[in-house]
Amino acid sequence: MKPRRSLYLAGDAMDARELAREFRARQRAGLHGELVDRDRLQRHFGIDRDGAILSRGSASANPVQLTAGLLRRVQQCGARIYASANVQHVSASRGGVWLEVENDRAVLANHVVFCTGYELLHDIPKPSHEIISTWAVAGDLLGAPPRWLRNTVVWEAADPYLYLRLHGNQLIAGGRDERHPTRYSARDTLAPKRARIADDVHTLLPTLDFKTTHVWAGAFGNSPTALPIIDRVPGIPRGWFVAALGGNGITYSMIAAGIIRRAVRGERDPNARLFRLQ
Ligand SMILES: Cc1cc2nc3c(=O)[nH]c(=O)nc-3n(C[C@H](O)[C@H](O)[C@H](O)COP(=O)(O)OP(=O)(O)OC[C@H]3O[C@@H](n4cnc5c(N)ncnc54)[C@H](O)[C@@H]3O)c2cc1C
Missing domain, CATH: 3.30.9.10 (D-Amino Acid Oxidase, subunit A, domain 2)
Known part of the structure; x- marks a missing residue:
């Protein structure tokens, strides 16, 4: 960089x-x-x-080298990477989130952050996207x-x-x-x-x-305001999504990381309201 x-x-x-x-x-x-x-x-x-x-x-x-470098870094920090795994259904479970993946597989997570780029999840209303x-x-x-x-x-x-x-x-x-x-x-x-x-x-x-x-x-x-959407998935208290980053993925993904990290820890972020789903 x-x-x-x-x-x-x-x-x-x-x-x-x-x-x-x-x-x-x-x-x-x-x-x-x-x-x-x-x-x-x-x-x-x-x-x-x-x-x-x-x-x-x-x-x-x-951007390809940058992404590969970031993935290597998160792996060193203990993350496991799975590809490709198409998430087909998402539902809230007690204290977590169920992700149904193709081929009858499922993942149970404490918290999930959906970073699906310009594609929005099925359950997200997209009136102005x-x-x-x-x-x-x-x-x-x-x-x-x-x-x-x-x-x-x-x-x-x-x-x-x-x-x-x-x-x-x-x-x-x-x-x-x-x-x-x-x-x-x-x-x-x-x-x-x-x-x-x-x-x-x-x-x-x-x-x-x-x-x-x-x-x-x-x-x-x-989005019409050119701001991204960083919010909880409706009906899934421990599910978050980060979408509509426009041409500013680097800046907005860092903002999203801060907002979601704080929310998962139960802390407030004064900027979070700027990016809510309307
Ligand atoms: C031409 C162009 C120029 C740009 N220039 C800049 C720039 O100069 N600076 C900047 O900061 N940003 C720029 N951006 C924006 C930036 O590229 C994006 O914001 C960024 O790549 C988004 O990264 P992401 O990881 O959130 O999403 P993506 O890189 O879009 O990744 C989303 C992933 O989610 C996967 N996915 C979707 N649905 C499912 C599902 N159901 N199950 C499993 N996986 C799923 C997709 O397959 C994809 O791999 C530009 C974008 C474009 C198109």
């Missing part, structure tokens, strides 16, 4: 004035950064936009990238938006989201989305030369 700066660019979802408001709100919340005006953005970053927020505290990682489709590309750099890009991730306050970062000599960029729950699985979207995202990168950073080598698509699960 490598520390990175983050450059959040004004776009059609937030112009420079709104970005300045966002910046002040962040300052009040103790999140530091600096406002970059149009002139400096052009001179220092070669980007033609009204403004941006430049902040520290971001990071870049290979939305699944959208998103696309991403990776490509080889042809020539040296701008120096600042080596330690900075970039994203835009725009709809559709673009995000990009470097991973060694590869560029990873994504966006072009569509508010459709299954569009990501249509293979014929891959080539046009690949071309659109590559165009978006060229428009933003005309001097960055690269050749796309990979394109892929996936789903995002969002």
Whole structure:
């Protein structure tokens, strides 16, 4: 995991004035950064936009390696890992939770935390939960990238938006989201989305030369407030679920870990009410 700066660019979802408001709100919340005006953005970053927020505290990682590392760590702490085990039914039992797994197997647990990503459990009401489709590309750099890009991730306050970062000599960029729950699985979207995202990168950073080598698509699960849902499973006092992490899984999973750990110990968390199922 490598520390990175983050450059959040004004776009059609937030112009420079709104970005300045966002910046002040962040300052009040103790999140530091600096406002970059149009002139400096052009001179220092070669980007033609009204403004941006430049902040520290971001990071870049290979998500597969990161996950494998975390799993190794929890194993060292005594966890046992079972895969694949499709949980088909969940019910409360005295002092615990029954999980019925396929092939007539079952697990009895004191406490259960369901981290099913963008899929919600059957019994969870999902009136406002939305699944959208998103696309991403990776490509080889042809020539040296701008120096600042080596330690900075970039994203835009725009709809559709673009995000990009470097991973060694590869560029990873994504966006072009569509508010459709299954569009990501249509293979014929891959080539046009690949071309659109590559165009978006060229428009933003005309001097960055690269050749796309990979394109892929996936789903995002969002809530209307963009906050995740961290709550007890209705009817199962010792069952918890963590869902709708949007594009902020790293931050929200840490918040969820804190809230649930405290609840299991019988402690109160003043932030827990922010993430309850409505
Ligand atoms: C394109 C894209 C870019 C992203 N970028 C970022 C980023 O820059 N920063 C960031 O912090 N986050 C980002 N995210 C979000 C992040 O990837 C997710 O929040 C995170 O992966 C969620 O992890 P998880 O372990 O909670 O769920 P997942 O990784 O989704 O795992 C859930 C697991 O539960 C399993 N499961 C579901 N139902 C059952 C069942 N009934 N029985 C057994 N198993 C079941 C699924 O098979 C799956 O393996 C991004 C997501 C996408 C799609």
